[in-house]
Amino acid sequence: MTEYLLIIISVVLVNNIVLTKILGLCPFMGVSKKLDTSVSMSAATAFVLTVGSITSWLVNYYLLIPYGLEYLRTISFIVIIAAVVQFTEMVMEKNYPYLYRVLGIFLPLITTNCAVLGIPLLNAQLSHNLLEAALFGLGGALGFSLVLILFASLREKFEGADTPELMRGSALAMLTAGLMSLSFMGFIGLDRL
Amino acid sequence: MNISDKIFKFFGGIKPEGHKQISTRNPIKRLPLPKELIIPIRQHVGKMPNIVVKIGDRVLKGQILAEPVANMSAATHASTSGYVKEIKPMNIPHPSGLPDQCIVIETDGKDEWIRLKKIDIENISLSNLLEKLKHSGVVGLGGATFPSHIKLNANRIQTLIVNAAECEPYITCDDMAMQEMTQDFVDGVNLIMHILNIPKTIIGIEDNKPQAISKLNSVLDSSKNIHLKIIPTVYPSGDEKRLIYLMLGVKIPKEKRPTELGIQVFNVATLISIARFINYGEPVISRVVTVTGALGQPNNYQALIGTPIQQLIKDAGGDPSQEVIMGGPMMGFKLPHTDVGVTKAMNCLLAVTDEMKSKASTEMPCIRCTKCVEVCPAQLQPQELYWHAKSKQFEKLTDDYKLFDCIECGCCSYVCPSNIPLVQYYRYAKSEIREQAKSSEIADIARDRNEFRLFRLEREKKERAERNAQRRAQVSDEDKKKLIEEKKVAIEAAMKRVEENEE
C-alpha cells in the first residue's frame, strides 16, 4: 500500500515530469496562456497518458516480452499513443468543438509529447506490474495537470502586470517556469519514508 | 421615544477627521436675491422634462418651468419671481464639464409666490397624491436625486429608516436642517408613516451631532413608535445598505431592493421638502448647502436653486479662483466650471485644502498591502479590481470580482499608501463595461435588421419569379400570337404617325 502511495507522491511532486524530469514542455509553454484551455489540455493529456500507459504495458507484457520483441517497444508504443490521441481528438471535435479549435495543433502534438512516450518506456524499464504502471501513468498525468494549471494561472495574472516591453510573453514565462522548477526542488526528500 | 438597543457593526469603514465644527458655529444663513438664477432643466435621475415657458415670460416663485415626462422624471420650478431671460445649454455642475439645457431667470426682486395649495392628506387617494408629488419637484436630496414619488409608490413597508447619519466629513447641511427645521422634519416623518401605513420608524443619526440629538429627543416625545438610534461615527454609515444593516441587522441581497424586504430609506432634506409641499404647497425651490473647506467663514446657506455658487463662495470668504469640490471629500467631484448654479444634488461646496491636494499627488505602484480590503464596506477586493481595471481586462470584473457592488465610497483610496486613485479606476471600468453592453445590444439589433433585409430581398426575388412564371403560364400560345400581332399593328401605326408629323 505504501509503495503505491509513494509512487503517486513521487511522480506528482518529487519527480514531477515537467519541472523535475523536464519532459512535456511543449504544451506546458504553448497552451498555458489561458486557464480554460490549459484545463482542457491537461484533461486530454491525462486521458492519453493513463490509457496509453495501460495499453502499452499490456502490449509490452503480453506481446513483446513473450516473443522477445523488445526492440519493437518504441515503435509499438508510438503507434498506440498515436491511436489514443487520434481517438481523443475525435471525441473533442464532436463534444467540445470550441476547445478543439482553440487547442489547434497542440492536440495532435500530444503524440510527440515526450512525457506521454516517456512514462510507458519508464514503466517498461522499471519493470512495474500492471497496477504500478497504471498509478505511474495516472500520477504523471496529475503532476502534469497540476503544474500546467498553476503555470497558466500565473501567466494569466501577469497579463495585467506592468512588465517592461522586453520581458513580456515568452521571456517572463521562461523565467517563471525556471523559478517554479526551483521551488519544486524543495520536495526532494519527501519520499524517504 | 426610546433608543433601540442592539447596535450592529458593518465590515470595514474608516474614521477620517470630521471637520464638522467649522461650519456649525453659526445658524443657516440666507443671502439676498441674486440678479440671475441659472436653473438646469434636469436635476434628477431620469428623463429630461418638457419646458413649458418661453423667453420673455414672467414667472412667479414656485411656478413650474418644466413638466415631467413619463414616470421616471421630475418637475423643475422657478426659485423666485422674474423674467425668463434665456433657455440654452449652459455649464452645469457635472464631472464631465459638458453643458446641458438651462433656464436663466432674471430676478425682479419682488420674490412673489405663485398661489400655493396645501394638500388635504386625509381626503386624497394615494395615486392622486403621487401625481401631485411628481409635479412638486421632490427628488432625493441626499445627492442621488431619485424622484421621490416613485419611492412612495410602495406598499407593505414595515420600517421607515431616516438617513440622518451624514457620515461624510465636512458636510453639515442635514445636521443644521434638523436643528433649525425640526418641526418640518418631524412632520415629514409623520406624513410618510401616514401615507404608506408604516408602523415603525428608526432615525439613524451619528454620535457627532449632540445638538441635533437633544433637539430631536425633545420634539419626538409626543410621537409614537419613532425611535432614535445613535450610531458611532464611521464612514460610510450613511450608505443605504450599510445604514439598513446598522439599524436592523438585515443584509439586502444584490438583486433585491429594500422595499421588497419592507424597508424604505429617506433622507432628512427630502422629508423636509415633502412636508413643506404637503403642508404648505411649496415645491422644491431651495436647499441647505454647506460651504466649507479652505475659506474664511465656512457656513451653511439656505440657497435658492439656481443661485450662482460664486455668490455663496464669496460670502463664505473664498475667492473665485479656488478649486471647488461638489459633494464631500470622499465622494464628491471637482467642479470643472464654477460659473454654475446651485442644483438639487448640491449638498456641499468644498474649497480644496492643501491637505487634500497633497493626498492627490502622484500615483505609485500597488504594493499589495491589502489595506484597502480591510476597509471596504462592500467586502470586495479593491486590489484585484484595480489590477484588472488598470490593464483593461473587463471580462472578470462583473461576475468574479463583483465590480458593480462597489458603492464608490472612497474608503480604499483613502487608506492606500501608494496614493492610487482607486475609485477613478472603478468608475472608468464601470463606464466601459456599461458601454460595451450597450454596443453589444445595438450590434444585436443591427445584425437582426441585416438578416431580415437579406431575408426580405430573397423573398422579393422569389415572389417576382413566381409571379413571372404564373403570368407566362397563363398566357396560351394562341393568345401569345395574337398579342404579338396586335403589338406589330400598334407599332406600325405609331411609326406612320411619326412620319406624318415629320412631313
Added chain:
Amino acid sequence: MIEAILITLSITILIGLVLGYASIKLKTTGDPIVDKIDKILPQTQCGQCGYPGCKPYATAIANGEADINQCPPGGDDGIHKLADLLGVEYKPLNAEHGEPKPKSVAIIDESTCIGCTLCIQACPVDAIVGAAKQMHTIIEKECTGCELCLPPCPVDCIDMQVIPETTENWKWKYPIYKIEQQN
C-alpha cells in the same frame, strides 16, 4: 522475425479498425465558431474588411481565408477579442482596410433629396425610410454609420455627422495624471 511482422501488423490492423469505427460514430457537422466570431464583430455591415457584411467576414475568418485585423469599426479592442477567441497572436489593424473613425450617423439634406430610392436599396440595415418620389429620411437610432448610402446618392445629399458627446452618453475616462516636475 515472422512473429515481429505478424505482431506489428495485427496491432496496426486492430488499431485501424477501432479508429475507423470511431470516426464514423463521432462524425461532426457544422462549426459554431462562426457565430462566436460574429458576436464580437460590431455589425456595422460596412464592407471595409473586403467582405459584404459581418457574417461573411466571420465565415472567412473561421475558414482561415481572412486575417483578424481587417475590421476598422471594431478597433483594437475587437482585434484583441478575436485573438483571444481564436488563440492567435494579436496583430495591429491593417491600414489597407481603413482607419477607425469616430461613431457617426448619416443625415439627408431634405432640400436636395430627389426621392430616387437608391440609398434605401444600399442600406444594409434598412435604416432609411422613404418611397419613390417621396422624401427620404434616416432613422438615427438604427444607422450604424457604415457610409454605404453615400456613393449611390446621385445628388450627394447625404452627410455623416459625428455623434456629439453629451451628459447622456459621457463616460469616465482612464485616469491619467500629469506628472509634475519636482525641483
